Amino acid sequence: MTPVTCFRGRTVALFGLGGSGLSTARALIAGGAEVIAWDDGAAGLEKAKAAGIPTENLREIDFGRLDALILSPGVPLTHPVPHWTVDKAKAAGVEIIGDIELFCRERRAIDPEAPFIAITGTNGKSTTTALIGHILRSAGLDAQIGGNIGTPILDLAPPSSGRVHVIECSSYQIDLAPTLDPTVGVMLNLSEDHLERHGTMENYAAIKERLVAGAGTAVIGIDDAMSSAIADRLERKGGAVMRISQHLPVADGVYAEGQSLIYAQNGATRQVASLKDIGSLRGAHNAQNAAAATAACLALGLSPETIARGLQTFPGLAHRMxxxxxxxxxxxxxxxxxxxxxxxxxxxxxxxxxxxxxxxxxxxxxxxxxxxxxxxxxxxxxxxxxxxxxxxxxxxxxxxxxxxxxxxxxxxxxxxxxxxxxxxxxxxxxxxxxxxxxxxxxxxxxxxxxxxxxxxxxxxxxxxxx
Missing domain, CATH: 3.90.190.20 (Mur ligase, C-terminal domain)
Structure with a gap:
């Protein structure tokens, strides 16, 4: 667990008692916060009671006494309409955040240089997250893998210089993380999805962009127009950008050429690995995933040879090819x-x-x-x-x-x-x-x-x- 100490001695409300909500409540309590939790479903309330998490109907409390509302990512923030807790928090001037934001604040408090890789995209983010974690573990590193891929981020071990957090982030989670600042941010691609929660494609893309905009190094797929424009925009602002592609050569980054992964840097290129005999990375989409994982690991300082060995032994993910x-x-x-x-x-x-x-x-x-x-x-x-x-x-x-x-x-x-x-x-x-x-x-x-x-x-x- 990562105890959240940034709200020690303060009062926070938490709505949504699914897996990440319960994890967040436990981490806040461990860090010394006063937590008031609630859920509209009886199952979540029963689980909270069993875990010793205090509950109180948030409809009946004064939001003016709160320091924050912690919202589970499945709860609507803006669309189709804001959840009633969101309306109450905004009326009281209370900030609304999620578990990814809590982790980011704790990381800055504990060890701001602790390596943190965050991954998003419409498709491929789970495979890429697992692949990065596998490469890092194959290299002997302590890789903590979680977020939207399964284990809630605050259930993982705390940030430290000898530990790498590899976290899949959905658009819902990014929307609740205003200061998201990974060491390496990966955005694979953008296509229409979750518009019932974000209203328009432009809003959806802007939320995804936040993950790479706050990163030390941004790894961005350029195989769709919106993502390519984000890469250009961040580079114009002076950000460090590594482009990736499943078929287009790039000047600085990683791309697929046939079944080879090519690393390009300052105009020079070299083959990192061949995907020909890696059944778990079959297909052009997995070439993009492998390129993204390679770029992220290079940005973290791993050698091409180490990355190639990790790619060769990747077992793949359940339910993804x-x-x-x-x-x-x-x-x-x-x-x-x-x-x-x-x-x-x-x-x-x-x-x-x-x-x-x-x-x-x-x-x-x-x-x-x-x-x-x-x-x-x-x-x-x-x-x-x-x-x-x-x-x-x-x-x-x-x-x-x-x-x-x-x-x-x-x-x-x-x-x-x-x-x-x-x-x-x-x-x-x-x-x-x-x-x-x-x-x-x-x-x-x-x-x-x-x-x-x-x-x-x-x-x-x-x-x-x-």
Whole structure:
């Protein structure tokens, strides 16, 4: 845990008692703050009570006695409408912040030079966060990995010069961190997402920009126009910028050239690593993730040779182009994290042909029409969930079957892929949808897919003993 001492002896309200909210309350109490916590749900209040966290209905207290309102990132700050606690705090002139901001303040108080890498982007941030952490740990460093990727930031060990914090930041978290100042800030890309919480694409991009604007070194992907403009803008202001790209050469930074990662510095270039045989980093989108991780580690002082060794041993992340296993020649890939078309775009781009695509769920704006250029790679699609009928209409001439459930999708895709004459047919779960019509989250959806595939593989082994 990182005790938050910057509010010692002061009174703060905390709203939202999910995982990060409970973590934040514990850290504030450990640091000597008086915490008043609340949640609109009974489950969060019960967990707080069990953890010994004081609770009181924030509707009934005088916000004028507070020094801050700590808001969990899932609680609306501005859109579609501010949460009622936000209105009360603003009326009382009380600052509204989140757990990332508390960490930043504690870091400045304890050890402002403690290395801190923060990562954001519409897509790829979890893989990049895990990859940076893996490279650092492979180099023998104490890498604390957390934030939006899983472990709340204040549950990690405190900042120190011998410890690197590698933190994934969502736009919601950045919005609650006005003084975010990482040693290295990474912004991978920008595409339309979370507009229900930020109103416009311009607002969303401006929030993401804060992470790199406050960084000692900004690592920025330039493969979309908005991110490229941010890199130019920060450089004009005198910031240290390393550009990254999955296909464009850069003068200072890291880019992919075919399956090679190239480090460019002051006009000179050298190959850092080859991604050719790293299955966990398959595809152009992962080339960008690897370029970002490489640039961040270079900015922190690691050698290219050390980084290359770490890249080679990266196991990948669950639900992000996760290679679940093989049934004969058929490769099964779990990309359940692909909850929008942009993420699925990257998955389909990773396989040139013979794809047996499982997709569907709770649809997002735009459907799958933006993926039409990859439809010729799809041998057959298997449609599940709420979006099945609509997606069937958007697939055009692509052979498809509405199967409804994951069980049936795995069964039918395995049958069809097993008949393929291709060298390595791929059953790809990349839903391009949220999971909430049939599953509580994308992890449960991906776990179900993985379990079904393993059952198929195990059944095949039992029928065909060596």
């Amino acid at each position: 996760e290679q679940v296993g093989n049934l004969g020649r058929v490769l099964f890939v779990n990309d359940s994290k692909a909850t929008n078309a942009d993420s699925t775009y990257q998955a389909l781009a990773s396989f040139p042909s013979d794809v047996y695509w499982i997709l569907g769920g709770k649809p997002k704006t735009g459907g799958i029409l933006s993926l039409a250029q990859f439809f010729p790679r799809v041998t057959k699609a298997f449609l599940i969930g709420e979006a099945a009928e609509a997606f069937a209409g958007q697939l055009g001439s692509v052979p498809h079957e509405i199967v409804g459930t994951m069980d049936r999708a795995v069964e039918r895709s395995a049958e069809e892929a097993g008949k393929s004459g291709g060298r390595e047919p791929v059953v790809l779960l990349s839903p391009a949808c949220a999971s909430f019509d049939q599953y509580p989250n994308f992890e449960v959806r991906g776990d179900h897919f993985r379990r079904l595939v393993q059952e198929l593989i195990n059944a095949n082994r039992a029928e065909s003993p060596l």
